[in-house]
Amino acid sequence: MFGCGAGLQLLIVGLLKPPYAASFSGVVFGAVMAGLGVYAGRQPVVRRGFGKRIAITVGAWALLYAAVLVPGFICFQGAAAWWMPGAVAVALPGLIGGYLEARR
Numbered sequence: 187m188f189g190c191g192a193g194l195q196l197l198i199v200g201l202l203k204p205p206y207a208a209s210f211s212g213v214v215f216g217a218v219m220a221g222l223g224v225y226a227g228r229q230p231v232v233r234r235g236f237g238k239r240i241a242i243t244v245g246a247w248a249l250l251y252a253a254v255l256v257p258g259f260i261c262f263q264g265a266a267a268w269w270m271p272g273a274v275a276v277a278l279p280g281l282i283g284g285y286l287e288a289r290r
Contacts, residue, residue, distance in 0.1 A: 187218060187221065187222055187225075187280075187284070188218070188222060188243075188247075188280035188283075188284065189277040189278065189279065189280025189281035189282075189283075189284060190218075190277060190280070190281070191214070191215055191218030191219070191280075192215070192247060192251070192276050192277055192280055193273040193274060193276055193277030194214060194215075194218075194273070195211045195214055195215040195218075196251065196254060196255070196269065196272060196273045196276050197269055197270065197273045198210055198211040198214060199211045199255070200255075200258050200262075200263075200264070200265075200268070200269030200272070200273075201264060201266060201269055233287075233290055236287070239283065239286070239287065240283070242283075243279050243280060243282075243283035244279075246279040247276065247279040247280060250275050250276050250278070250279065251276050254268075254269075254272035254273075254275060254276055255272075258272060
């Protein structure tokens with residue numbers, strides 16, 4: 187859920203015009219994070235080592251997010267050819283982390 191929300195949020199930021207991009211992406215990603223918070227709060231336990239795994243996942247996401255966002259704002263505003271692959275790259279840490287956690 188985090189990976190899909192992060193990718194969608196990046197697409198919104200990159201492809202919509204500035205006044206709408208920030209507010210709409212904030213609402214979308216806020217709803218995703220609220221949903222994740224409610225889900226996580228209802229879980230009775232956390233698996234051993236989860237803190238380390240989530241730190242690696244979020245750290246990788248943050249690095250990729252910055253690597254796509256900064257050049258995108260400087261050189262590729264509104265270019266779907268930049269933002270769509272960038273959204274996939276930004277979604278990957280969350281998707282891979284979720285898959286690996288589900289396998290445990």
